[in-house]
Amino acid sequence: MTEPLRLGIIGLGAISPYYLTAAERLPTWEPTAVCDARTETLEGFTGPAARFRDHRTLLAEARPDALVVAVPNDVHLPVCRDALRAGVPVCVEKPLALTAAEGRVLADLAHRRGVPLMTAFHRRYNTAVRELARRVAGREIRAVRVRYLERIEEHLGGEDWYLDPARCGGGCLADNGPNALDVVRLLLGDLTVTGCAIERDAYGVDRRAEIRLRGRTGATAEVELDWSYPGELKDIAVELADGEVLGADMLAGHTAFKGSLWHEYEGILGEFAGIVSASGGPAGPGAHGGLQAVELVEAAYGCARPAAGAGR
Numbered sequence: 008m009t010e011p012l013r014l015g016i017i018g019l020g021a022i023s024p025y026y027l028t029a030a031e032r033l034p035t036w037e038p039t040a041v042c043d044a045r046t047e048t049l050e051g052f053t054g055p056a057a058r059f060r061d062h063r064t065l066l067a068e069a070r071p072d073a074l075v076v077a078v079p080n081d082v083h084l085p086v087c088r089d090a091l092r093a094g095v096p097v098c099v100e101k102p103l104a105l106t107a108a109e110g111r112v113l114a115d116l117a118h119r120r121g122v123p124l125m126t127a128f129h130r131r132y133n134t135a136v137r138e139l140a141r142r143v144a145g146r147e148i149r150a151v152r153v154r155y156l157e158r159i160e161e162h163l164g165g166e167d168w169y170l171d172p173a174r175c176g177g178g179c180l181a182d183n184g185p186n187a188l189d190v191v192r193l194l195l196g197d198l199t200v201t202g203c204a205i206e207r208d209a210y211g212v213d214r215r216a217e218i219r220l221r222g223r224t225g226a227t228a229e230v231e232l233d234w235s236y237p238g239e240l241k242d243i244a245v246e247l248a249d250g251e252v253l254g255a256d257m258l259a260g261h262t263a264f265k266g267s268l269w270h271e272y273e274g275i276l277g278e279f280a281g282i283v284s285a286s287g288g289p290a291g292p293g294a295h296g297g298l299q300a301v302e303l304v305e306a307a308y309g310c311a312r313p314a315a316g317a318g319r
Contacts, residue, residue: 011037012283015071017086018078019043019052021164022100025272026075027054032273033279040069062086064277066093073283075127075276076100080181081174084109087124091116096123098279101185103297105176107305110298126297128189130241130257132274133267139159139243139255140193147248151194151228154243155187156236162265170212178213179234180205180307185276185300187230188218190243192296195222203307218307227291 014036016026023041025187029073030036039319041047041057045185049058059065066074074090076083076099083104090097090111103126117124130136159169159179168174175181180203192198198220214235241257261267 011035012072012098012280013037013039013069014073014075015036015040015042015065015069016056016075016077017042017065018100019045019048020077020079020166022077025268026077026276028269029273029276033280035284036276040065040071042120042197052311063089066090066095071095073098073279079168079174080105080176081168084112085298087113088116091120091124094120094122096125096279096283098125098127098275100127101189101296101297102126102169102181102301102304104301107298107302110301114298124297125279125282126185127272127275128186128297128300129268129271129275130186130190131193132271132278134259134270135255135257135259136190136193136243139245139253142253142271143245143247147224148222148226148245149189149248150226150246152231152244153187153228154231154240155183155189156231156233156238156240157183158236158238159234172212177304177308178207178216179232180213180216180218180304183232183234184218184230184304184307186270187232188220188303189302191220191228192299194243194245195220195224195226195228197223197299198228198303200303200310201227202305203311205308205311205313207313216307218303220303231296246248248302289294 014030016023027038030038038056040057041052042062042065044060057069073096076086076097078086083099087097087099104113162170201221202219204217205213210212216232218230243255245253258267
């Protein structure tokens with residue numbers, strides 16, 4: 008029987024429980040080391056994995072077969088860069104990096120070293136999303152609409168850095184944008200941003216955004232993001248060329264708060280195990296276009312105009 012892959016997890020914040028639980032459920036993984044710079048967080052970890060305060064020490068001493076990077080966005084670059092230089096495959100939380108320039112540094116390094124670099128777009132593994140992708144496969148799509156609406160303060164999990172544009176990379180567009188845009192990419196392939204409208208709060212944080220896009224075949228897409236929505240709504244509508252409209256509710260069947268994430272993160276680590284185990288697995292920009300998602304976000308910010316009613 009093949010020995011499980013030794014997994015290191017950098018960052019014990021709000022997302023880490025989903026990775027840890029998925030790794031414990033999947034026989035392909037064994038969580039052997041965790042790392043967090045916060046002493047109190049590390050002391051509160053009760054699992055059997057070895058604990059480290061510095062990711063470089065973890066890489067040198069624990070020698071994991073692969074690494075999950077779930078730290079704030081502004082430190083994705085140094086942590087991923089150190090892991091790739093050490094020859095350790097990386098699965099990093101979206102976005103790949105804070106900026107497209109940083110993302111290109113990581114993509115180029117992964118390509119030169121031949122080390123797998125995967126960006127974790129968890130909605131791609133959502134049951135409803137996968138079923139919708141199956142139903143539209145091979146059919147001509149006219150338009151796609153993705154709505155990703157939530158009240159961000161209910162989703163922080165104690166991670167206040169999300170509200171700091173210098174650490175997050177922006178607001179709702181930087182944080183929720185990559186997941187929503189990746190869903191569109193799943194359905195339409197490569198995309199071009201054709202327009203964007205943004206509404207910011209008094210602190211300059213984008214709380215609402217509408218991004219317009221076009222696919223290579225001429226299909227159009229619209230992504231609606233909202234950090235001030237009273238509740239949570241995350242869905243997709245696909246209009247086919249024959250007029251049929253198909254949809255997917257990403258939260259359907261998951262009544263618990265953030266309940267859909269459990270199966271989505273199992274999907275992430277299941278695919279990551281295959282990438283790590285495969286001889287000559289994918290390198291470069293990583294699975295599912297982590298770099299392209301950052302570039303799309305940057306393009307949307309670059310062409311954004313104030314939304315109607317912005318600043319209210």
